[in-house]
Amino acid sequence: MTAVETGAVHAAGAEASTETGPATPARPKGTHMYVLENVTKQYAGKRTVTALKDVSLEIAAGQMVAIQGPTGGGKSTLLQMLGALDRPTSGRVRLGESDISHLPDAKLARVRAKEVGFVFQGFNLIPTLTAQENVETALEPLGVPGPERRRRAAEALAAVGLADRATHVPGELSGGQQQRVAIARALVKEPDVLLADEPTGALDEETRDEILGLLEGLWRDRGLTLVIVTHDSAVARRAERRLHIKHGTVTER
Amino acid sequence: MFFTYLRRELAGRRRQTAIIAIGMALAIALVMIVNAVSTGVRDAQAQVLQSVYGVGTDLTVTATPAAPGEGDGPQRFEFGADDGETADGSTSISQSRLTSGPGSQTFDASSLDTVQGLGGVSAAAATLALENVTFSGELPDFSAQQDGTDRVAPGDGTGEQPPQGGFDGAGGSAFDVDRVSVLGVDPAGAAVGPLSSVELADGRGLESGDTGQAVVVLDATYATSAELAVGDTIDLGGTDFEVVGTVASTSADATTASNAYIPLDLAQSISGQDGMISDLYVQADSSDRIDAVQAEIEEALPDATVSTQADLASQVSGSLSTASSLISNLGLWVSLAVLVAAFLIAILFTIQGVTRRTREFGTLKAIGWRNGRIVGQVAGESLVQGLIGGAAGLVIGLAGIWIVNLMGLTLGGSAGGITAGGPGGAAMQGADASGAMPGGMAGGPFGAAAATQTTTEVVLNAPVTVGVIAIAIGLAVLGGLAAGAIGGWRASRLRPAEALRSVA
Numbered sequence: 001m002t003a004v005e006t007g008a009v010h011a012a013g014a015e016a017s018t019e020t021g022p023a024t025p026a027r028p029k030g031t032h033m034y035v036l037e038n039v040t041k042q043y044a045g046k047r048t049v050t051a052l053k054d055v056s057l058e059i060a061a062g063q064m065v066a067i068q069g070p071t072g073g074g075k076s077t078l079l080q081m082l083g084a085l086d087r088p089t090s091g092r093v094r095l096g097e098s099d100i101s102h103l104p105d106a107k108l109a110r111v112r113a114k115e116v117g118f119v120f121q122g123f124n125l126i127p128t129l130t131a132q133e134n135v136e137t138a139l140e141p142l143g144v145p146g147p148e149r150r151r152r153a154a155e156a157l158a159a160v161g162l163a164d165r166a167t168h169v170p171g172e173l174s175g176g177q178q179q180r181v182a183i184a185r186a187l188v189k190e191p192d193v194l195l196a197d198e199p200t201g202a203l204d205e206e207t208r209d210e211i212l213g214l215l216e217g218l219w220r221d222r223g224l225t226l227v228i229v230t231h232d233s234a235v236a237r238r239a240e241r242r243l244h245i246k247h248g249t250v251t252e253r
Numbered sequence: 254m255f256f257t258y259l260r261r262e263l264a265g266r267r268r269q270t271a272i273i274a275i276g277m278a279l280a281i282a283l284v285m286i287v288n289a290v291s292t293g294v295r296d297a298q299a300q301v302l303q304s305v306y307g308v309g310t311d312l313t314v315t316a317t318p319a320a321p322g323e324g325d326g327p328q329r330f331e332f333g334a335d336d337g338e339t340a341d342g343s344t345s346i347s348q349s350r351l352t353s354g355p356g357s358q359t360f361d362a363s364s365l366d367t368v369q370g371l372g373g374v375s376a377a378a379a380t381l382a383l384e385n386v387t388f389s390g391e392l393p394d395f396s397a398q399q400d401g402t403d404r405v406a407p408g409d410g411t412g413e414q415p416p417q418g419g420f421d422g423a424g425g426s427a428f429d430v431d432r433v434s435v436l437g438v439d440p441a442g443a444a445v446g447p448l449s450s451v452e453l454a455d456g457r458g459l460e461s462g463d464t465g466q467a468v469v470v471l472d473a474t475y476a477t478s479a480e481l482a483v484g485d486t487i488d489l490g491g492t493d494f495e496v497v498g499t500v501a502s503t504s505a506d507a508t509t510a511s512n513a514y515i516p517l518d519l520a521q522s523i524s525g526q527d528g529m530i531s532d533l534y535v536q537a538d539s540s541d542r543i544d545a546v547q548a549e550i551e552e553a554l555p556d557a558t559v560s561t562q563a564d565l566a567s568q569v570s571g572s573l574s575t576a577s578s579l580i581s582n583l584g585l586w587v588s589l590a591v592l593v594a595a596f597l598i599a600i601l602f603t604i605q606g607v608t609r610r611t612r613e614f615g616t617l618k619a620i621g622w623r624n625g626r627i628v629g630q631v632a633g634e635s636l637v638q639g640l641i642g643g644a645a646g647l648v649i650g651l652a653g654i655w656i657v658n659l660m661g662l663t664l665g666g667s668a669g670g671i672t673a674g675g676p677g678g679a680a681m682q683g684a685d686a687s688g689a690m691p692g693g694m695a696g697g698p699f700g701a702a703a704a705t706q707t708t709t710e711v712v713l714n715a716p717v718t719v720g721v722i723a724i725a726i727g728l729a730v731l732g733g734l735a736a737g738a739i740g741g742w743r744a745s746r747l748r749p750a751e752a753l754r755s756v757a
């Protein structure tokens with residue numbers, strides 16, 4: 001049993017205000033963004049794999065959390081639970097006020113569309129769409145009308161410094177630029193939570209710092225809750241809180 | 254977003270789009286061409302039937318043919334001692350006889366009233382099909398002893414046929430046998446029957462006032478070959494008929510059903526078949542009552558054979574029937590096989606495309622796209638690919654049909670002879686095949702069917718119908734939807750967590 005108590009550490013720059021985004025934190029400070037109770041996730045197969053074992057933890061609103069651990073330890077699986085991508089085999093996952101551990105697929109999709117932004121190791125842009133259109137895909141499930149969708153996507157691209165690359169397709173962009181587009185896509189919906197799974201894993205060192213700086217700045221400016229899976233201790237050191245997952249078991253560092 | 258994404262995918266994945274569209278296009282074009290050609294062949298069959306049975310004929314009634322050997326005996330020309338003129342001991346003779354050929358059957362004309370009285374019959378007409386055989390030639394002196402080795406050159410069974418009988422050692426003799434098919438028709442009405450599919454080439458047609466008059470309307474092709482024109486006379490069964498008009502077929506550049514058309518009453522009296530007819534042409538009230546009318550007539554006339562257009566179509570022989578069976582068997586199966594292959598290609602490539610885009614669809618799900626939205630996107634892509642294939646197929650198909658029509662393929666077909674009724678071909682085989690006629694002049698079946706079996710040459714015209722275009726569009730939509738449904742189903746089963754799968 002791994003019960004992790006959240007430290008009362010809050011986003012240092014949550015009060016900062018910029019001209020690009022809302023300054024108000026998505027949740028009032030001090031409340032829990034996430035509460036996980038005895039979450040177990042098993043994958044059935046020839047041999048049942050227990051990816052998460054009885055995990056209980058809380059993540060405060062506006063917190064920046066780094067998750068580390070060996071490959072196959074369960075980092076991505078934990079992120080899936082947080083991101084409403086999948087349901088736990090047992091236990092409860094509470095996001096804000098709602099329990100997302102027992103929702104039907106359509107409701108889970110709705111939670112993902114509105115409240116969670118994802119950034120992936122492999123950028124995961126749609127290769128045939130332009131940067132602008134890739135960002136717009138995040139507003140599609142919210143039913144944002146065309147003109148507003150285009151305006152907001154353009155603003156999000158500007159916020160990551162890529163206003164001049166709006167009409168380029170991913171193949172015409174560098175890895176760092178692609179990840180910026182992906183970050184714009186994650187943030188354009190103004191989510192409560194930003195989840196990043198090894199966002200710098202495919203980038204060189206210089207670009208890595210650039211992307212981390214960007215994420216950190218956005219987290220600070222927008223009062224997001226940021227959960228970032230990373231192998232990189234340099235990245236982890238910049239987080240307010242570090243979790244370690246090994247064999248499905250979470251420990252605080 | 255839907256259309257932007259759709260457009261970008263199709264443009265960005267040109268190879269897949271091209272392969273699916275080309276497969277669909279070829280299959281659709283093939284189906285269109287096969288369909289159009291088979292319509293063309295069916296039209297050609299209908300034309301052949303029309304030239305023989307007339308427009309609007311739904312059913313024909315004939316007497317059930319008697320078993321071979323029964324009924325008609327061999328025809329016999331009997332010449333009296335004083336026939337012809339005598340010069341150097343030989344006899345020059347010429348005689349024409351108007352009869353129904355061997356194997357043909359007649360039945361009572363009252364059947365016409367019976368049929369007209371039936372419900373569901375809108376029109377009926379009776380005809381008597383006859384054959385006029387003119388035998389002319391020179392006979393050697395009969396005092397010379399016949400030595401029994403008579404030879405006859407094989408005839409070709411059509412039209413004029415000069416069998417040359419020779420008596421060994423006794424000088425030569427030559428006979429001409431001239432056959433003319435003659436149809437006795439009711440001069441008052443030609444609403445149904447063979448004359449409904451002809452148009453006047455010269456002179457006039459038969460009119461109600463012609464009853465009992467020795468007037469004849471000739472087939473224009475026959476008139477030309479026999480060097481006869483309006484105003485001339487022709488000897489039919491010993492009576493001189495005045496040629497009042499010539500007619501040609503409206504449906505094809507073909508001959509009409511018969512060489513000559515005379516008033517029914519004269520046909521009956523000259524051939525000695527008063528009150529008899531050989532064929533009834535029946536038109537039903539509506540096309541869906543044909544089977545019912547057929548059953549009614551069969552009940553009212555138990556001895557008759559009642560044939561529908563479909564029955565008659567199956568009697569069309571020649572290159573037409575070869576083409577017809579080729580199209581309906583080979584063409585159908587080949588185009589079906591190609592179609593199935595094209596659908597499979599479309600489906601497999603769509604599945605492959607979805608598999609390749611696993612992470613893409615997983616990502617879209619991870620950022621909140623509903624399943625239905627992604628299925629719709631995949632289906633939309635497939636549908637448009639199908640439609641592109643359909644449009645290309647339509648163009649290729651129309652070009653193919655155009656080329657087929659440009660080739661101007663000619664198909665020949667003949668429908669079962671009128672006098673011979675059904676298996677008439679059998680009678681003509683004797684004349685065709687036998688090299689020697691037994692027993693002197695009196696013997697030997699003259700193939701009666703030969704003269705009346707009309708071979709119609711029809712130029713194949715594959716029509717572009719609304720149906721053909723509907724097939725192309727329908728198949729394109731169907732193929733697109735089939736691939737889209739299966740591809741969409743695959744996409745719908747992807748887990749959103751696929752987005753997090755590390756890059757391979």
Ligand SMILES: Nc1ncnc2c1ncn2[C@@H]1O[C@H](COP(=O)(O)OP(=O)(O)O)[C@@H](O)[C@H]1O
Nearest residue numbers: 043045049051070071072073074075076077078
């Ligand atoms: N879809 C799946 N089916 C079966 N096993 C899985 C699946 N996803 C992850 N696992 C297993 O769960 C464990 C944790 O995986 P993961 O969360 O991806 O680890 P990490 O991200 O820390 O490398 C591993 O043993 C992995 O093989």
Ligand SMILES: [Mg+2]
Nearest residue numbers: 075076077755
């Ligand atoms: Mg992982």
